[in-house]
Amino acid sequence: MKDFKDIRKAFSMHVDLDDFIPATDEEKAYMVQMRPSSTFFRDGVKRLLKNKVATVSLIIIIIITLSSLLIPLFWPYGFGEQLGIQPGKPVDSSYGNLKPFEYGKTEQERIAAGEKVFPHIFGTDERGRDYFIRVVYGTRISLAVGFFASIIVLIIGMTIGSVAGYCGGAVDLVIMRIVDIIYSLPDMLMVILLASVLKKTLGSALEGTALEKIGTNIISLFIVFGVLYWVSMSRLIRGQILSLREQEYVLASRAAGAKGSWIIRKHLLPNSISVVIISTALQIPNAIFTESFLSFLGLGVNAPMPSLGSLASDALNGLSSYPYRMIIPAVVISLIVLSLNLFGDGLRDAFDPKLRN
């Protein structure tokens, strides 16, 4: 009998009023989305941190950068300081070519007298300069050159590329032909040629200005980068702008009534900025590599300033007796280039999944 009653109730038109009671706060809280929606940037960072190789590379880069910035602050020796030369005294040749953790004559006397002398961890070079601090400064200069050269390339490439992309037509055609020609030039040869000439030409032009301090060679390196390496960046940005403009989601957004500024802010920028950042990041090791190459050929930074390339180049002369002087800058430079490349790859995988292959 009881079952029959239930069936009757199910078929009846009666409405259960309990279903229409307003929800309590507790019930409302249950329906709220459990996780706050993630932004594009936060998503990318999360993916990046999941990538172990990229994270380790990032940590290595940070450690190298920080130590190149901080160690000179407390290190008792300067990068150009020749320890054997004291004012008013004859040159003390015992400071030249010290092996790691050896001391010069006067330093040994001071140690014998009970004083504490800061050790030369990597020894000294043939002029009696502390090698460790030279490697640190060389790292700093190589990193700085790489960073600023990439920024220069980014600015020039972005400007020209976006002009070509936006204007289209004849402007685009002319710019792209110029890009084609610069692209087909043998870049390294042109870099060497320009660097060797600018080095001489700039010397007189820069005299007395603030730029003189940086050194003609680094300035000419920046000019070379500005002249030659913007092409791939501008090609990339032009392509991005051209293809993004035609994307369906841009059309959909426009159809839904979005204004131009909204489309640029919400669609074009976030979609192209990742490509720009990634290729800038990948440009840095390239620039560091080029700088060290030029320094190795004697076209890099001005003496006595060290760079990792010039340190390696100097080490060639005493290679059989002091191979570690070659190996130390070599290891540092390989570590920097490798970790920047791996980090750039990780950045690409995290922020631009379309490029992943």
Added chain:
Amino acid sequence: MNSKTAFYILKRILLAILTVWIVITVTFFVMHAVPGGPFLSEKAISASAQAALEAKYGLDKPLLVQYGTYLKDIVTKFDFGPSLKQRGRMVIDIIADGMKTSVKLGVIAAAIAGVFGIVLGAVAALRRNKLIDKIIMVITTAFVSMPSFIMGSLLLVLFAITLGILPANGAARGGLVLPIITLSLYPMAYITRLTRSSMLDVLGQDYIRTARAKGVSSMKIIFGHALKNSLIPVITYFGPMLAYIVTGSLVVEKIFAVPGIGRAFVKSITDRDYPMVMGTTIVLAVLIVVMNLVSDILYKIVDPRINLE
């Protein structure tokens, strides 16, 4: 070859000629923009001697006339003028001398890079995600991110100084072994990675699956279908590889004191031997441009599907 391909080839040749002309022009004017000119050395020479020297080398004429003569001499006679520092020798003779060694160095290095790169790449692709694949990938990653001067120096320290089994001097007997190894490692690593990824791509294609389904033996699939097709992208690397070997030889010849064109070039830069710098830049640039042209055209002919524009 259809007319479209022919048009493409023609266009590429014209672009190559244009590029060479631009290289010559840029080199000429950049070199002549140096203040003081080539004879302004540390030693002061009298005004009359300076004038006589400039007249001898044609430096007293207007710049455009000099440019015209320079261009004409290059095109008609391959003449880059006399060297300023090596008395009595023509630039082109010095270049030809250096080329003998450098070409040998470069060709052997390229051949080693090609053979080992393709074999290692194919092995890595066929043993994907196995231990040997991982080892190959780790090693090639290291080689790709190591600048050539570091690679060369480390090999020099290891084999010539620590172990002492190979000579450090490039002019000695067997002295080219280390320079060749140094030059070939980077392109080899690059070709390995290129072959691996394109081989993996090809192995996933439908026609490979069809061949498997038909019961073709895996040897035949690998050598008859997969390898041949996966080598196409490698062709495009010929041009860049030559560019790498040319610039790499500058460094490698400096490290190992190889009497080649690279060392002569570096020396001419430090000596400020302008005709030599110009001549070498132009010859090497022509070499690179021509090689790029050949590899692009080959690529287009081998695989007509590819639209290079």
